[in-house]
Amino acid sequence: MLKLDQLIVQFDKGLRTLLAPARTLRDYPDESLPEHEMSHEEKRHAAALMRINHVGEICAQALYQGQALTARNPATREALQQAAWEETEHLAWTERRIQELGGRKSLLNPLWYSGSLAMGVAAGLVGDKWNLGFLEETEKQVCQHLDEHLGKLPPQDGKSRAILAQMRVDEAQHADTAHRHGAASLPLPLRLAMKLSSKVMTGTAYWV
Numbered sequence: 001m002l003k004l005d006q007l008i009v010q011f012d013k014g015l016r017t018l019l020a021p022a023r024t025l026r027d028y029p030d031e032s033l034p035e036h037e038m039s040h041e042e043k044r045h046a047a048a049l050m051r052i053n054h055v056g057e058i059c060a061q062a063l064y065q066g067q068a069l070t071a072r073n074p075a076t077r078e079a080l081q082q083a084a085w086e087e088t089e090h091l092a093w094t095e096r097r098i099q100e101l102g103g104r105k106s107l108l109n110p111l112w113y114s115g116s117l118a119m120g121v122a123a124g125l126v127g128d129k130w131n132l133g134f135l136e137e138t139e140k141q142v143c144q145h146l147d148e149h150l151g152k153l154p155p156q157d158g159k160s161r162a163i164l165a166q167m168r169v170d171e172a173q174h175a176d177t178a179h180r181h182g183a184a185s186l187p188l189p190l191r192l193a194m195k196l197s198s199k200v201m202t203g204t205a206y207w208v
Contacts, residue, residue: 022088023092028092028093028163029162034158038154038156046157047098049149050094050163052149055201055202057087060087062117066116066117068084079177079181080131097163106205108205112201128182132178135175136178142171
């Protein structure tokens with residue numbers, strides 16, 4: 001059973017994820033790259049893609065917090081908490097890039113967060129191997145999604161591309177960590193359902 005102090009900590013994390021500026025210990029991946037000229041439409045498109053990726057990091061924060069909250073094995077919990085910290089850095093990177101491109105964050109972030117938190121708690125409750133399996137599959141799908149965005153960015157937007165490239169490296173490492181800790185392979189219907197829900201999220205976040 002979850003203790004009151006655990007719930008308070010998670011509530012505080014949720015508020016900070018949604019309302020406070022995210023922090024990063026590593027340098028911004030695009031720090032040394034110049035800003036190249038882009039048309040208004042190219043900037044709008046790049047900002048919308050980065051908004052989708054920011055939403056993905058909001059969801060990841062909530063997902064990993066929920067999973068860590070209900071994980072039984074300390075090693076599993078530590079792996080999830082480490083992944084959550086790196087996702088916080090991704091939040092900082094994407095948030096700053098959105099601002100530089102003149103865009104805005106998704107208006108539906110509280111909805112994305114609450115839904116992902118519930119999914120994370122549920123994944124943790126069914127057992128650590130399935131919890132890790134959910135993490136591994138999530139990160140594999142995120143890598144595919146980042147590959148798509150790397151191909152959709154305006155050619156001259158090297159700054160956004162550098163951010164997404166480093167994010168992809170991190171996400172692949174998270175999937176590998178989950179696999180090494182004993183992740184179970186998720187059934188095909190669940191993997192397809194995850195892809196469908198991701199498609200709904202990305203399609204909505206592009207505009208809202």
